[in-house]
Amino acid sequence: xxxxxxxxLRRAGSxxxxxxxxxxETLDRLIRAPLGTLMTVAAIAxxxxxxxxxxxxxxxxxxxxxxxxxxxxxxxFLSPDMDEAxxxxxxxxxxxxxxxxxxQVISRKAGLAxxxxxxxxxxxxxxxxxxxxxxxxAVYPAADLVDGDDVxxxxxxxxxxxxxxxxxxxARWVRRLKAILSLLRDGTLLLGGMLALGVxxxxxxxxxxxxxxxxxxxxxxxxxxxxxxxxRRPFLYAGAWYGLLGGMLAWATxxxxxxxxxAPVSHLAALYDTELTLVGLGPPESLTLLGLAAVLGxxxxxxxxxRHLRRLRPV
Amino acid sequence: xxxxxxxSKRYPERGDALRDVSFRLGGGEMAFLTGHSGAGKSTLLKLxxxxxxxxxxxxxxxxxxxxxxPRRRIPAHRRRIGMVFQDHRLLxxxxxFDNVALPLVTAGxxxxxxxxxxxxxxxxxxxxxxxxxxxxxxxxxxxxxxxIARAVVGRPEVILADEPTGNLDPELxxxxxxxxxxxxxxxxxxxxxxxxxxLIQSLGHRTLVLKQGRLVADALPRPAEPxx
Numbered sequence: 001x002x003x004x005x006x007x008x009l010r011r012a013g014s015x016x017x018x019x020x021x022x023x024x025e026t027l028d029r030l031i032r033a034p035l036g037t038l039m040t041v042a043a044i045a046x047x048x049x050x051x052x053x054x055x056x057x058x059x060x061x062x063x064x065x066x067x068x069x070x071x072x073x074x075x076x077f078l079s080p081d082m083d084e085a086x087x088x089x090x091x092x093x094x095x096x097x098x099x100x101x102x103x104q105v106i107s108r109k110a111g112l113a114x115x116x117x118x119x120x121x122x123x124x125x126x127x128x129x130x131x132x133x134x135x136x137x138a139v140y141p142a143a144d145l146v147d148g149d150d151v152x153x154x155x156x157x158x159x160x161x162x163x164x165x166x167x168x169x170x171a172r173w174v175r176r177l178k179a180i181l182s183l184l185r186d187g188t189l190l191l192g193g194m195l196a197l198g199v200x201x202x203x204x205x206x207x208x209x210x211x212x213x214x215x216x217x218x219x220x221x222x223x224x225x226x227x228x229x230x231x232r233r234p235f236l237y238a239g240a241w242y243g244l245l246g247g248m249l250a251w252a253t254x255x256x257x258x259x260x261x262x263a264p265v266s267h268l269a270a271l272y273d274t275e276l277t278l279v280g281l282g283p284p285e286s287l288t289l290l291g292l293a294a295v296l297g298x299x300x301x302x303x304x305x306x307r308h309l310r311r312l313r314p315v
Numbered sequence: 316x317x318x319x320x321x322x323s324k325r326y327p328e329r330g331d332a333l334r335d336v337s338f339r340l341g342g343g344e345m346a347f348l349t350g351h352s353g354a355g356k357s358t359l360l361k362l363x364x365x366x367x368x369x370x371x372x373x374x375x376x377x378x379x380x381x382x383x384x385p386r387r388r389i390p391a392h393r394r395r396i397g398m399v400f401q402d403h404r405l406l407x408x409x410x411x412f413d414n415v416a417l418p419l420v421t422a423g424x425x426x427x428x429x430x431x432x433x434x435x436x437x438x439x440x441x442x443x444x445x446x447x448x449x450x451x452x453x454x455x456x457x458x459x460x461x462x463i464a465r466a467v468v469g470r471p472e473v474i475l476a477d478e479p480t481g482n483l484d485p486e487l488x489x490x491x492x493x494x495x496x497x498x499x500x501x502x503x504x505x506x507x508x509x510x511x512x513x514l515i516q517s518l519g520h521r522t523l524v525l526k527q528g529r530l531v532a533d534a535l536p537r538p539a540e541p542x543x
Contacts, residue, residue, distance in 0.1 A: 007425075010425035010427075010428075011424075012421055014423050014424060014425045014426060015423055018420070018423065059493060198492055211404070216404075216406070217406050219404075220404050220405075220406060220417070221363070221417065221421060222393075223393065223398055223404065224388045224393065224394070224398075224417050224418040224421060224465065224469075225391065225392075225393035225394035225421055225422065225469075226390060226417075226421035227390045227421070228390075230421050260383060264349065
């Protein structure tokens with residue numbers, strides 16, 4: 001005897017098949033109108049690529065700034081009565097602290113040599129009877145201590161240590177850079193929010209036209225007993241496809257922009273004796289971009305469908 | 316079963332389309348609805364199909380009171396009714412098969428059952444060989460038969476037809492009415508709005524006559540006078 005699946009299972013299969021058919025038919029419909037589809041998708045892609053590119057640049061700058069912050073040392077100038085051995089003992093004590101990454105002891109001799117090299121006062125220094133340089137400890141804050149305020153607090157604490165004359169760190173540039181990056185990020189998010197609204201409007205308007213074009217079909221489906229969900233389904237899929245295709249094009253635009261910028265950025269970095277590799281959108285960011293794009297498409301479509309179907313189905 | 320009790324319908328811009336209409340159409344009964352243009356025939360059918368709500372009175376189809384039927388139950392109500400229109404209302408881009416399948420697809424019926432039922436319905440109206448054709452490649456009479464197949468494919472309790480032969484010549488009109496009679500014979504209720512008095516008289520079913528929105532007659536037609 002032939003096995004027959006239960007009715008509920010066949011209904012569920014039919015429901016899934018309807019979704020699959022709606023998704024495929026909608027994509028097919030978009031492909032059959034390439035120019036109109038391309039224009040809508042391009043408008044969505046531009047709206048998404050702009051904030052995505054800015055966010056990627058911000059991310060690269062934050063990464064770079066993090067490296068700079070971690071690379072910046074605080075200088076602890078020890079009092080004249082502290083010799084190298086006392087400096088080593090203090091350094092060993094500091095190395096046990098969690099807010100300090102590493103400590104380097106710069107001897108009086110090394111300090112004088114460095115001063116001679118960079119000051120251009122070699123001749124004058126030769127006239128001195130004894131080395132006036134103190135022992136200096138170069139203290140590198142822990143990697144997670146990147147906030148300018150935290151660095152200030154660390155400097156204040158280190159200044160108060162016995163044997164320390166004074167501590168020096170220019171945390172102002174860290175704060176300024178942080179403020180600029182924060183402004184850039186907030187501005188990008190604000191711009192992204194406005195452009196996301198633009199995506200919703202673009203998709204909504206496209207779907208509105210689609211509903212007008214398919215008015216007869218909608219009315220016939222309504223007459224034969226289609227539910228609102230059934231009628232809305234292809235339009236929601238259309239919105240999702242527009243968003244997804246726009247997101248994919250935006251992703252490609254960002255990737256192209258990063259690839260094009262890599263050579264000039266590397267050249268600039270080389271002028272500062274450093275290396276810099278731009279990082280594009282990683283898998284989580286890429287998936288977020290695509291998902292967000294599809295969701296914005298569905299939202300735009302849902303708003304248009306809700307408004308215009310009410311007009312076509314007054315009862 | 317369809318029951319109208321003191322039903323009125325008023326449009327703000329046009330005034331009264333139906334005034335105090337009461338009648339009852341039993342299960343498995345066939346009736347014609349006639350009257351001049353603007354008499355209210357289409358409005359009456361729209362009220363049964365819940366394309367409009369009555370301004371006053373009560374309409375019952377089976378156990379449902381249409382005046383208070385919630386919106387979410389309207390699709391299920393419409394699936395209990397097969398509707399046939401003068402202009403066929405077929406989807407030009409979809410095949411005959413897909414047009415007829417539409418009520419079953421919207422009801423979420425399994426695909427194998429849809430195929431079986433659609434072919435049976437097309438067979439009933441004699442169009443099985445055209446299942447892959449597009450509607451616009453068919454004659455007007457064939458298109459109307461596709462519309463009828465779509466109306467009956469969901470095995471409705473009631474078929475409503477609004478001037479189904481309005482665009483057809485007399486021979487095709489008789490053919491369409493013969494189809495309706497076949498459904499009547501298997502127990503489906505039919506309410507058919509038509510101007511075609513000759514056909515009404517020749518078929519001899521109950522006839523409701525509307526005049527300016529009022530039901531002015533509800534009777535079996537008189538047999539034709541014998542020729543002197």
